[in-house]
Amino acid sequence: SKRYTITLLPGDGIGPEIISVAKNVLNLTASLEGIDLRFQEMPMGGAALDLTGVPLPEETLLAAKQSDAVLLGAIGGYKWDANEKHLKPETGLLQLREGLKVFANLRPATVLPQLVDASTLKKEVAEGVDIMVVRELTGGIYFGKPRGFSKNENGEEIGFNTEVYAGYEVDRIARVAFETARKRQGRLCSVDKANVLEASMFWRKRVVAVSSEYPDVELSHMYVDNAAMQLVRYPKQFDTIVTNNIFGDILSDEASMITGSIGMLPSASLGESGPGVFEPIHGSAPDIAGQDKANPLATVLSAAMLLRYGLGEENAAKRIEAAVLATLDRGFRTGDIYSSGTKLVGCKEMGEEVLKSV
Amino acid sequence: SKRYTITLLPGDGIGPEIISVAKNVLNLTASLEGIDLRFQEMPMGGAALDLTGVPLPEETLLAAKQSDAVLLGAIGGYKWDANEKHLKPETGLLQLREGLKVFANLRPATVLPQLVDASTLKKEVAEGVDIMVVRELTGGIYFGKPRGFSKNENGEEIGFNTEVYAGYEVDRIARVAFETARKRQGRLCSVDKANVLEASMFWRKRVVAVSSEYPDVELSHMYVDNAAMQLVRYPKQFDTIVTNNIFGDILSDEASMITGSIGMLPSASLGESGPGVFEPIHGSAPDIAGQDKANPLATVLSAAMLLRYGLGEENAAKRIEAAVLATLDRGFRTGDIYSSGTKLVGCKEMGEEVLKSV
Numbered sequence: 001s002k003r004y005t006i007t008l009l010p011g012d013g014i015g016p017e018i019i020s021v022a023k024n025v026l027n028l029t030a031s032l033e034g035i036d037l038r039f040q041e042m043p044m045g046g047a048a049l050d051l052t053g054v055p056l057p058e059e060t061l062l063a064a065k066q067s068d069a070v071l072l073g074a075i076g077g078y079k080w081d082a083n084e085k086h087l088k089p090e091t092g093l094l095q096l097r098e099g100l101k102v103f104a105n106l107r108p109a110t111v112l113p114q115l116v117d118a119s120t121l122k123k124e125v126a127e128g129v130d131i132m133v134v135r136e137l138t139g140g141i142y143f144g145k146p147r148g149f150s151k152n153e154n155g156e157e158i159g160f161n162t163e164v165y166a167g168y169e170v171d172r173i174a175r176v177a178f179e180t181a182r183k184r185q186g187r188l189c190s191v192d193k194a195n196v197l198e199a200s201m202f203w204r205k206r207v208v209a210v211s212s213e214y215p216d217v218e219l220s221h222m223y224v225d226n227a228a229m230q231l232v233r234y235p236k237q238f239d240t241i242v243t244n245n246i247f248g249d250i251l252s253d254e255a256s257m258i259t260g261s262i263g264m265l266p267s268a269s270l271g272e273s274g275p276g277v278f279e280p281i282h283g284s285a286p287d288i289a290g291q292d293k294a295n296p297l298a299t300v301l302s303a304a305m306l307l308r309y310g311l312g313e314e315n316a317a318k319r320i321e322a323a324v325l326a327t328l329d330r331g332f333r334t335g336d337i338y339s340s341g342t343k344l345v346g347c348k349e350m351g352e353e354v355l356k357s358v
Numbered sequence: 359s360k361r362y363t364i365t366l367l368p369g370d371g372i373g374p375e376i377i378s379v380a381k382n383v384l385n386l387t388a389s390l391e392g393i394d395l396r397f398q399e400m401p402m403g404g405a406a407l408d409l410t411g412v413p414l415p416e417e418t419l420l421a422a423k424q425s426d427a428v429l430l431g432a433i434g435g436y437k438w439d440a441n442e443k444h445l446k447p448e449t450g451l452l453q454l455r456e457g458l459k460v461f462a463n464l465r466p467a468t469v470l471p472q473l474v475d476a477s478t479l480k481k482e483v484a485e486g487v488d489i490m491v492v493r494e495l496t497g498g499i500y501f502g503k504p505r506g507f508s509k510n511e512n513g514e515e516i517g518f519n520t521e522v523y524a525g526y527e528v529d530r531i532a533r534v535a536f537e538t539a540r541k542r543q544g545r546l547c548s549v550d551k552a553n554v555l556e557a558s559m560f561w562r563k564r565v566v567a568v569s570s571e572y573p574d575v576e577l578s579h580m581y582v583d584n585a586a587m588q589l590v591r592y593p594k595q596f597d598t599i600v601t602n603n604i605f606g607d608i609l610s611d612e613a614s615m616i617t618g619s620i621g622m623l624p625s626a627s628l629g630e631s632g633p634g635v636f637e638p639i640h641g642s643a644p645d646i647a648g649q650d651k652a653n654p655l656a657t658v659l660s661a662a663m664l665l666r667y668g669l670g671e672e673n674a675a676k677r678i679e680a681a682v683l684a685t686l687d688r689g690f691r692t693g694d695i696y697s698s699g700t701k702l703v704g705c706k707e708m709g710e711e712v713l714k715s716v
C-alpha cells in the first residue's frame with residue numbers, strides 16, 4: 001500500500017484540538033482506502049517560541065521538507081503579540097511558506113446549503129456562493145526588499161516595504177489559477193490596482209500573456225476596491241479569483257466571512273513540487289482554546305485537500321468531504337455554526353460523529 | 359454676506375448630471391442662508407484628456423487652488439482604460455489630491471433607516487451601521503518611490519512600488535482621525551498589517567504615540583484582513599476607522615457597499631489648510647451616463663460636507679442633509695435605491711424634489 005509521511009504542526013490556541021480530530025479522521029480514512037500514513041508532530045508558532053525560542057525551529061522546517069505534506073492547526077495568540085518581528089508566531093508561518101516555496105494558496109469560500117443561514121448576507125445573496133481565491137503566497141509586499149525603518153532626505157523617520165513581482169512569479173501563479181478555473185466554471189477574475197500601481201500593471205500584463213495558453217478560460221480584471229465591494233454586493237458573480245499576496249490576504253478573508261462559516265473553510269498552499277501546507281483559514285482563537293468548543297471541520301476539510309492536492313488521493317479526499325456533509329446532514333453543529341433545531345456538540349464529539357460517517 | 363468660490367469638476371460619465379443637481383441645491387441653500395457662492399467649472403479626467411490631452415490641466419489645478427472648495431463629480435471610463443499611466447483619468451485625480459495636499463479622506467458609511475433594505479446584509483446586521491473611515495490620501499504605496507519597471511539581479515523583468523510613511527504623515531492623519539472620533543462615539547480603530555509589514559509597525563507606533571494627546575478616545579488596532587471580515591460579520595462594532603491609503607481604498611469601498619446604497623455616500627478630502635475636495639464615493643458609471651438615471655444624492659451630500667468641512671457653514675450643511683432625508687421620507691428613489699412602494703424618479707426629478715425640501 002502507498003506510504004506517506006504527514007507533518008503535523010498543531011501550533012497554538014485551538015490548534016492541538018483540531019489537529020487531533022483531523023489526525024483521527026485521516027487515520028480511519030487511510031485504513032479504509034488502503035493508504036499507509038505516518039505522522040510526525042513538530043512545534044511551530046508560539047508553541048515553538050516557548051519551547052525553543054524561535055517560531056519555526058530548523059528541525060521543524062527540515063521535517064516538513066522531508067515529508068509528503070504538512071497539516072497545520074493555527075498559530076499566534078495575545079501572549080506573543082508584542083514580540084519583535086523575528087519572534088512573532090506569524091514570522092514562523094511566513095518562514096514555513098518561504099522555506100517550502102508554497103507560492104499558490106487556494107482558498108475556497110463555499111456556502112453549504114446546510115449553513116446558508118450562518119451568513120450575515122441575505123439568503124438569496126449567500127446561497128450558492130462558490131468562490132476559489134488563488135492567492136500568491138511567497139512574493140509581493142510580504143517578502144519584498146528593501147524593507148524596514150530609516151530616515152528620508154529631510155531626516156524624518158520612515159517605515160517602508162516593497163511590493164514587487166518578477167515575471168516568473170506572476171506567470172506561475174497565473175497558471176495555477178487558470179488550471180484551477182478550468183476545473184471549475186472556467187471563469188477567472190484577476191484582481192489588481194492597475195490604475196495606480198506599476199506592480200499591478202505588470203501583474204496584469206503577465207496574466208494577459210499567460211491567458212493565451214488557456215483560450216477556454218474566460219479572463220476578466222477587476223480593481224481591488226471594486227472586488228471588495230462586489231464580494232458584498234453579488235458574490236455569485238465570482239468563480240475563481242487570482243490576486244497578489246496582500247490583496248489575497250484581504251479578499252480571501254472577506255470572501256470567507258461572506259459564507260458565514262469560517263470554521264468550515266480549509267486552504268491549501270502548494271509549490272511546484274515538494275510538500276504542500278494545508279490549514280484551516282481561521283485563526284488560533286485563544287479565547288476558546290482548550291475548552292472543547294472549536295469547530296474541527298475546517299481542519300478536517302484541510303486534511304481532505306491534503307489528500308487531493310498533496311498526495312493525489314482523490315478517493316480518500318472525497319470520502320472525508322462526504323463524511324463532513326453527512327455529519328452536517330445528521331444535524332451536528334459546533335457553537336460557531338449552531339442554529340436552533342440542530343444538535344450542539346463540542347470539538348471532540350464533532351470529530352467522533354465525522355468518524356462514524358467516514 | 360460671506361463670499362466663496364467653488365470649483366466644479368464635473369468630470370466623466372454621470373459626473374455632469376450629478377454636479378448640475380448639486381449646484382442647484384447649493385445655490386438655493388446659499389441664498390436661504392445668506393451665503394454668496396460663485397462657481398467656476400473646469401475640465402478634469404477623461405473630459406480634460408479629450409479637450410487638452412492631459413487629465414488635470416494646469417489651469418484646473420490653479421483654479422482649484424485659488425478657490426475655497428472643490429466639488430468633483432466622477433472621473434474615468436472604458437474609453438481611457440487602456441491609456442498609459444500619465445494619460446489615465448485616475449492619474450488626474452491623484453495629481454489633484456497631491457496638488458491640493460488633501461491628505462485626509464473622510465468616508466462615512468451610514469445605513470439610513472429609510473434604505474436599510476438596500477443592503478445585501480440582513481436587516482439586523484445592517485441597521486444602525488454608522489462608520490467613518492479616515493483614509494490617508496497623499497502617501498503610502500500610491501505615491502511612494504521608487505516605483506516602476508526594471509530587472510532584478512537575475513535579469514528577470516519586475517514591476518514594483520514602495521509603501522512608505524514618514525512620521526509626520528502618520529501623525530497628521532492620526533490627529534484628524536482622533537478629532538473625528540472625538541466628535542462621534544469616541545472609538546477609533548486603526549487598521550494595519552503590523553504582523554507582517556514594517557510600514558504598518560511604524561504606522562502603529564506613531565498612532566499609539568499620538569493617542570496620548572486624546573485620552574478621551576478609545577484606540578484599538580486591527581489587522582486589515584480581520585477588518586475586511588469584521589465589516590461583513592458585525593459592522594456595528596466600528597465607529598471611526600483610520601488606515602493607510604491602499605487599505606483605506608479597499609475598506610472604505612467595502613464599508614460603503616455594506617450600506618447597500620453607494621449612490622448615497624459622500625466624501626471629503628481635506629488638507630492642513632487650503633481648499634478641500636468633495637466628491638461622491640461612487641464612480642462615473644459610464645453605462646448609465648446621459649440617461650438621467652444617476653442618483654445625485656451622494657453628490658448633494660458631498661456638497662453638504664463641502665459646506666461643513668470646507669467652508670465651516672454648518673447650518674447650510676444641515677439644511678441640505680435634512681432636505682435629502684425629507685426627500686427620501688416623501689418616498690422618492692432613483693433606480694439604485696428603489697424598492698416597491700416608493701416613487702421611482704430620474705436624476706433631474708430627484709434634484710427638483712430635494713430643492714422643494716431645502
Ligand SMILES: CC(C)[C@H](C(=O)O)[C@@H](O)C(=O)O
Pocket residue numbers: 090091093094249553554583
Ligand atoms: C498570520 C498572517 C501572517 C497570515 C497572512 O497574512 O498571510 C494570515 O493572515 C493568513 O492569511 O494566512
Ligand SMILES: CC(C)[C@H](C(=O)O)[C@@H](O)C(=O)O
Pocket residue numbers: 195196225448449451452607
Ligand atoms: C480612481 C482611483 C485612483 C481612486 C483611488 O484608488 O484612490 C478611487 O478608487 C478612490 O477610492 O477614490
